[in-house]
Amino acid sequence: MEIIMSVVAGILFAAGIYNLLQKQLLRIVIGTVILSNGAHLFILTMGKLKRGAPPVLEYGVSEYADPLPQALILTSIVISFGLTSLLLVLSYRAAQENNTDNMEKLRGNHDE
Amino acid sequence: MLFAVLLPLVLTLLIPFLSKFKDKVHTGIFVFFIPLGIFIFFVRFIGEGFSPELESYPWIPSLGISLDFYLDGLSLLFVLLISGIGALVTFYSIFYLHKSEKLAHFYVYLLLFMTAMLGVVLSDNVYLLYTFWELTSISSFLLIGYWNHREGSRYGAMKSMLITVFGGLSMLGAFMLLHVITGVTSVQQMIGSVDLILSSDYLPLIMTLLLLGAFTKSAQFPFHIWLPDAMEAPTPVSAYLHSATMVKAGIFLVARFSPIFHGYEWFFIVVSGIGIITLCWASYMAVRQTDLKGILAFSTVSQLGMIMAMLGFGTEAAVFAAVFHILNHATFKGSLFMIAGIIDHESGTRDIRKLGGLMTLMPISATLALFAALSMAGVPLPFLNGFYSKELFFENSLHIGDTTLWIASFLKQAIPYLAVFGSIFTFVYSMYFLFGTFTGKQKLEQLPKKPHEAPIGMLIAPAILVFGVIFIGLFPNLFNETFLAHAAKAISGEDTHEHIVYWHGLKPAFYMSLIVVAFGTLLYLFRKKWWSIYRAIPGSLSFNRVYNGILKGLDVYTAKLTKSYMNGSLRRYTALIVSTIIIVTGLVMAGTNGFTFKTDDLAPVTIPEILVGIMVIAGAVGTILAKNNVAAIIILGVSGYGQALLFVFYRAPDLALTQLVIETITVALLLLCFHHLPQLSRRTEGAGFRLTNAVIAVGFGTLMTLIGISAHSSKWFTAISDYFLETSHDLGGGDNVVNVILVDMRGLDTLFEITVLGIAAFSIYSLIKLRSKEGE
Numbered sequence: 001m002e003i004i005m006s007v008v009a010g011i012l013f014a015a016g017i018y019n020l021l022q023k024q025l026l027r028i029v030i031g032t033v034i035l036s037n038g039a040h041l042f043i044l045t046m047g048k049l050k051r052g053a054p055p056v057l058e059y060g061v062s063e064y065a066d067p068l069p070q071a072l073i074l075t076s077i078v079i080s081f082g083l084t085s086l087l088l089v090l091s092y093r094a095a096q097e098n099n100t101d102n103m104e105k106l107r108g109n110h111d112e
Numbered sequence: 113m114l115f116a117v118l119l120p121l122v123l124t125l126l127i128p129f130l131s132k133f134k135d136k137v138h139t140g141i142f143v144f145f146i147p148l149g150i151f152i153f154f155v156r157f158i159g160e161g162f163s164p165e166l167e168s169y170p171w172i173p174s175l176g177i178s179l180d181f182y183l184d185g186l187s188l189l190f191v192l193l194i195s196g197i198g199a200l201v202t203f204y205s206i207f208y209l210h211k212s213e214k215l216a217h218f219y220v221y222l223l224l225f226m227t228a229m230l231g232v233v234l235s236d237n238v239y240l241l242y243t244f245w246e247l248t249s250i251s252s253f254l255l256i257g258y259w260n261h262r263e264g265s266r267y268g269a270m271k272s273m274l275i276t277v278f279g280g281l282s283m284l285g286a287f288m289l290l291h292v293i294t295g296v297t298s299v300q301q302m303i304g305s306v307d308l309i310l311s312s313d314y315l316p317l318i319m320t321l322l323l324l325g326a327f328t329k330s331a332q333f334p335f336h337i338w339l340p341d342a343m344e345a346p347t348p349v350s351a352y353l354h355s356a357t358m359v360k361a362g363i364f365l366v367a368r369f370s371p372i373f374h375g376y377e378w379f380f381i382v383v384s385g386i387g388i389i390t391l392c393w394a395s396y397m398a399v400r401q402t403d404l405k406g407i408l409a410f411s412t413v414s415q416l417g418m419i420m421a422m423l424g425f426g427t428e429a430a431v432f433a434a435v436f437h438i439l440n441h442a443t444f445k446g447s448l449f450m451i452a453g454i455i456d457h458e459s460g461t462r463d464i465r466k467l468g469g470l471m472t473l474m475p476i477s478a479t480l481a482l483f484a485a486l487s488m489a490g491v492p493l494p495f496l497n498g499f500y501s502k503e504l505f506f507e508n509s510l511h512i513g514d515t516t517l518w519i520a521s522f523l524k525q526a527i528p529y530l531a532v533f534g535s536i537f538t539f540v541y542s543m544y545f546l547f548g549t550f551t552g553k554q555k556l557e558q559l560p561k562k563p564h565e566a567p568i569g570m571l572i573a574p575a576i577l578v579f580g581v582i583f584i585g586l587f588p589n590l591f592n593e594t595f596l597a598h599a600a601k602a603i604s605g606e607d608t609h610e611h612i613v614y615w616h617g618l619k620p621a622f623y624m625s626l627i628v629v630a631f632g633t634l635l636y637l638f639r640k641k642w643w644s645i646y647r648a649i650p651g652s653l654s655f656n657r658v659y660n661g662i663l664k665g666l667d668v669y670t671a672k673l674t675k676s677y678m679n680g681s682l683r684r685y686t687a688l689i690v691s692t693i694i695i696v697t698g699l700v701m702a703g704t705n706g707f708t709f710k711t712d713d714l715a716p717v718t719i720p721e722i723l724v725g726i727m728v729i730a731g732a733v734g735t736i737l738a739k740n741n742v743a744a745i746i747i748l749g750v751s752g753y754g755q756a757l758l759f760v761f762y763r764a765p766d767l768a769l770t771q772l773v774i775e776t777i778t779v780a781l782l783l784l785c786f787h788h789l790p791q792l793s794r795r796t797e798g799a800g801f802r803l804t805n806a807v808i809a810v811g812f813g814t815l816m817t818l819i820g821i822s823a824h825s826s827k828w829f830t831a832i833s834d835y836f837l838e839t840s841h842d843l844g845g846g847d848n849v850v851n852v853i854l855v856d857m858r859g860l861d862t863l864f865e866i867t868v869l870g871i872a873a874f875s876i877y878s879l880i881k882l883r884s885k886e887g888e
Contacts, residue, residue, distance in 0.1 A: 001715040005758075006820035008725045012751075014813025015732035017690055021683055021805040026741055026786065030748055033778060034732050037755050041728075042816060044762060046823040047833075050715040054763040057840060057847035064849070065763035066833045067840075071853035073767055075865055081774045082872040085781055089876045092785045107680035 005045045012038030025091035025101040032087060036080035040073045113167050113181040116150050117230045120223035127223070131216035139215040140206035147198035147226060154191050157183065162598050166236065166300075175239075176297040182236035185598025186367055189435065190233035190360070193442050197356040198226055204450055204573035205348040207566075208457060218258060218346070225251035229357050233364055236298050238287040245283065245325075248358050249276040255353060256345040268341035271659065275338045279328025283365070286321035289314050303371045310376060319373060322365070323382060330362025332420060333390040336413045337655045343405040347453030350405060355412045355449055356442040363416065363438065366423050367431075367603045374426055374604075377520050380512075384424030385523055388530045390417025395537035399544055399639070400646050404452040404462040407545050408445065411488065414534060415441050421527070422505060423603070425512050432600040432610045433504035439596070440497040440584065444484040447577035448545070451481045454570055455549060460560030464544075469554035474565045478550040480578045487581050489542035489632070490535060492625050494614040497584035499625070504612075506531060506621040532624050539632025540639070547636075588612040687808055694811045697819075707818055710825035721761050728754035741786055749779040766850050 016038055019031025052063030055070065095101040123146055131139045164184035171179045183191070202222070209215060228251055231244030249272075257269030291297055293312050294305045302309070309315065326332075331339040342354050353359070366383060373379035391414045398410035419441070422434035454477050455470065456462045471478045486493065490502030509531045515521045556562065565571075584591060589612055600608040616622060635642070677688060701707055731751025738744040752775035759768035836849055836857065844852035854862050 001717050001721060002824050003711070003714065003821055004717065004722065004725060006817050006824075008729055009820055010813040010815075010817030011729050012732050012813075013816045014809040015736060016809075017812045018736055018805050018809035020686055020690075021808065023683065026782070027735075027744070029782070030735050030744060033748060034735065034751065037728075037732075037752065038816070040767075041755065041758065042820050044759075044764070044767075045820055047831075048713075048715070048824055049762050052763070054765050055837065055849040056765075057837075057849065064837055066831065067836050067849040067853060068831070068833045070764045070767055070850045071858065073764075074770055074850060074854060075861065077767070077770050077774055079865060079868060081778060082869045084778055086872045086875055088781055088785050089879045092788065093879050093882070103683055104681055106682070 001049055002045055005041060005049065009038050009041040009045060012041060023103050025095055025103065028103070029084060029087050029091060033080070033084055036076065036083075040076060043069045043073055043076075113165075113183060113234055114169060114179060116153055117181065117227055117234060119150065120146050120226040120230075124220045124223045127216050127220050131219075134211050134215050138206050138211060139219050140202055140209070143219045143223065144199060144202045144206070146223065147195045147202060150226075150230070151192065151195035151199055154188065154195065157188055158192075158595050160593050162188070162594075164602070171240075176291070177239045178237055178297075179240060180236035180298055181234045182300060183234060184602040185595075185600070186364070186435075186602040187233045189438065189595070189599040190357075190364055191230060193360075193439070194226065194229050194233070194357050197352060197442055197446055200446070200573040200576060201348045201352040201450075204351075204453070204570060205346070207570040208348055208453055209346065214258075218255075221251050221254040221258070222349075222352075225255065225353060225358070229361070232361050236300055238291065238297055238299060238302075241299070242280065242284050242287055245329075245361065246277065246280050248353075248361060249273060249280060249329075252276070252342070252353050252358055255349045256342050258346055258349070259344070262344065264341070265344040268338070268344040272338040272342050274663075275328050275335055275659075279325040279335070282321040282328075283325025286318045286325065289318045289321070293318075299368060306372050309372055315376065316378065319376070319379060319382070322369060323386075326362035326365040327386060328362070329365070330359050330416045330420065331390075331413045332362070332386050332417060333393055333413075334655045336390060336394060336410075337659055339413055340401075340406055340409040343403070343409050347405070347449060347456065350408075351446050351449035351453070354409070355445045359412065359416060360419075360438060360442075363419050363423065363434075366420065367434070370423060370426065370431075370603055371605050377515065377517050380424050380426060380515075381517070381520050381523060382424075384421045384512075384527065387417045387419070387421030387424055388523075388527055388534070390414060391421060391534035392417075392530055392537070395534045395541060397650075398541040399537060401541075402464050404455060404464055404467075404545065404549065405449070407464070407541055408449055408452060411538070411541055411545075412441075412445060414538060415445065415488075418505060418531075418534070421531075422508060425508055426604075427508060427511060427513055428600070428604045428606050428608055429504070429511070429610060430508040431604040432596065432608050433501055433508055435596050435599040435603070436504065436588075436612070437501035439591070440487070440501045440581070443577045443580040443584065444487040444498055447480060447484045447574040447581070448488065450570075450574040450577070451477050451484070454566040454574070455563075457570070458561065458566055459563035461558075464548045466555055466558040467549045468552040469550070470563060471550040473554075473563050474550075476565055476571055477574075480571070480574050481546055481550065483578050483581055484574075485542045485546040487585070489539045490625065491539075491629060492622075493585075495582050495585040497581050497588065500585065500588055500612055500614070502535065503616070503621050503625055506535075506624040507616075507619070510620055528624070532627055535624075535628045536631045536635065539628050540636045543632070543636045544639070687804070690808055690812055694808070694815050698815055701819070701822075706822060708822045708825045721758070724754050724757045724761070727751075728758065742783070745779060745782045745786065748782070749775060752778070764850075766848070 012034055016031050016033075016035030019027045019034060022028060022031070047066035047069035050065075052065050053061050055064045055067035057064075091101070094106065098106060100106070123143065127139065127143075130142050162185065164182065166183075167181045169179040171177050205218070205222075209218060225248060228244045228247035232241060232248060235241040235244055253269045253273040256272055257265050259265045260269075290302055290309065293314065294302050294308055296302060296305070309318070312318070328335045339354060339359065343350055345354065370379070394410045394414035394417060398407050398414065401407045401410060415437070419434050419437050422430045422437070425431075452462060455467065455474070458474065459467065459470070461467065483496070487496040487498030490496075490499050492499050492503075506528070509528045512524045512527065515524050592610065592612060597608045597610070600610075677684070728751050731747050731749075731754060734747035734750070735744045738747055752771065756768045756771040756775065759765075759771055836853055840849045840852045841847060844856040846852040846856070
């Protein structure tokens with residue numbers, strides 16, 4: 001199952017990168033969302049899957065799933081949500097100010 | 113000694129406050145006492161019973177770097193030059209620099225230089241030496257560029273910096289090799305393990321790198337080009353850094369390390385060869401200059417070449433002569449620079465074509481210049497120190513040690529002739545400087561100012577130096593056993609008992625001096641006849657053109673290279689970054705056998721999981737295929753909810769809950785944003801564009817899959833998760849381990865996470881509220 005899930009994570013990465021390389025601002029935001037989803041699955045898979053009970057301690061249970069990747073992913077989900085919202089508003093404002101959402105037209109000054 | 117080295121640096125902290133009163137008291141007056149104090153502190157070491165001293169303070173013991181200060185005869189000579197000339201130059205600058213100049217800047221740079229230069233000559237640790245060495249380059253850069261509104265100053269500063277720092281880095285390479293070979297960082301201990309170094313395969317490389325450092329600093333051919341441009345600095349700086357002290361750091365380095373290379377024949381070939389070429393070329397070029405300071409700059413280069421050549425001879429007597437000439441050169445060249453500064457200050461120009469006949473207007477300066485210039489020319493008079501060291505140079509050029517290599521033998525034959533050739537031109541430019549300025553027809557109408565004698569304060573410093581010229585000339589042996597012999601011993605390692613006498617008898621060296629004077633006089637008198645030779649040699653050839661070409665080439669090609677990939681397209685940057693990750697990570701993983709694939713110990717495959725997996729994939733890929741933006745967003749939601757289901761399968765209830773909430777909000781936000789931007793364009797992309805994207809995306813996906821599989825196929829470390837499971841209840845007081853990790857064990861992490869979210873929230877709020885002025 002781990003191998004299959006690694007492949008799934010890899011496909012998510014690929015889809016995320018593909019979106020990231022698009023010209024449209026909205027697609028780039030979508031790309032980052034997929035990319036972080038891929039990363040979450042990736043981290044979870046590295047800690048082995050379906051071993052023991054959910055990491056909530058109970059009497060009589062000695063095997064639990066690895067809690068560390070879960071804690072990391074939980075942090076990551078929330079952070080990537082913050083990132084996504086910021087990116088969205090940023091691209092919304094950028095598109096509004098410049099009247100375009102095409103990245104190829106947003107290139108900065110020549111003096112840079 | 114540590115205190116003496118750092119004292120100037122400490123005063124720099126006070127300079128900004130002291131310079132507040134510069135209208136009442138010239139800042140230089142405060143500074144003057146620092147080098148004077150250091151001079152008095154060190155002058156007590158002079159004496160026949162002097163023995164070297166070592167002081168050590170720990171600094172970075174783990175790297176073998178400590179503040180080791182070693183005072184031997186050679187250091188003492190340099191320390192006294194640095195502090196003595198430093199005091200005179202500071203005194204001179206009080207009258208030279210007007211109070212309206214940026215005095216605080218000037219004196220901060222100057223004091224910084226003093227610390228750096230004292231550090232160079234006193235350091236025993238090679239890394240400490242290197243640190244101070246680069247600090248001299250930096251302070252020299254700042255001082256040359258002092259009048260930074262001038263184009264020439266900036267050019268000269270940059271040039272000196274590039275060339276000397278290049279050499280400094282080479283030198284660092286040599287130091288590292290020496291450190292690796294001998295295992296010690298102290299110069300004296302390196303000299304102790306000289307056999308180890310001489311038998312090393314890296315010996316030629318070490319010598320080349322070390323000499324690159326020395327030659328660039330001491331402006332040896334062909335690196336001499338920075339020194340004439342450094343003359344843009346204020347004259348006190350030229351007299352101090354670019355004639356008496358900093359440019360002699362290269363000489364110091366060669367002298368310091370010559371006990372190691374002594375007996376290595378290539379050392380003689382390179383050091384003496386380059387030195388003698390520098391002497392000839394620079395003295396030949398000096399005659400062509402029209403700027404007074406330009407003449408002196410080339411003259412300094414040639415004199416440094418002469419000292420370098422003598423150090424290369426390596427015989428005990430030659431080393432003694434070199435040391436003697438270091439002292440003499442500082443006296444006569446320092447005073448000549450100050451006189452050039454006086455002429456510039458009082459007449460408004462340094463162009464020798466406009467000057468002439470100043471003898472009657474500036475009698476004191478003329479008298480001082482007369483003695484200093486005759487000493488520089490090596491005229492055989494018993495009260496000029498320059499003559500003594502020049503004659504010792506001739507004598508030693510005839511008595512070079514035994515040679516085995518043919519090139520060394522050839523050089524040994526050629527050196528006496530080249531020495532005479534260079535000295536003839538030395539004589540010519542000395543006369544040219546002296547008579548061109550002070551005799552001949554007055555051309556007062558061409559001068560910006562009406563010249564008159566300088567104020568007495570300005571004349572004191574050069575007068576003291578000229579007094580030194582004559583005093584050393586009259587009583588050379590006063591300095592011999594007490595001072596110079598110790599310095600020579602530090603270089604050659606043998607006790608030196610030279611006796612300096614005026615009259616050696618009718619020996620070859622005396623004839624050589626006579627030839628120099630005779631031919632020099634002829635060449636000077638008939639200089640208009642042979643002047644045109646400069647059109648043939650060097651003609652339009654010059655090392656400056658090489659330097660400028662290299663700089664320009666670097667500018668042009670780096671700009672081209674950067675523009676070739678930095679075209680402003682963020683998409684291009686992303687593609688480049690991701691491709692680099694794929695290539696570099698892939699190669700490293702493949703090269704280190706990082707990819708592993710094991711099928712044992714896997715969780716069982718179940719149908720529901722596979723179905724949800726397919727749903728996640730379908731959602732992700734669907735966002736690419738969807739033509740419509742709303743559709744893409746909805747499909748993205750499908751993928752996210754699928755992932756939440758996967759979290760349920762994989763025993764992560766907290767993740768599943770969070771993912772559900774976040775996914776819902778994200779989709780809602782995306783739709784909201786989309787709603788406010790109705791004019792979004794349709795997608796129009798070519799097949800090539802999509803193919804590039806696909807290749808990079810698939811490459812990255814494959815790489816990550818392989819890494820993921822390798823990660824759970826290999827077990828290098830035991831997991832630390834057990835610790836959390838065991839201690840969660842007792843230490844964290846909670847049964848939900850994930851929660852305990854987040855709020856307790858890694859609580860600080862979570863705190864920062866909240867901070868990040870807060871910052872994001874503020875940014876979002878201000879982005880929405882922010883309106884450009886034209887907009888609304």
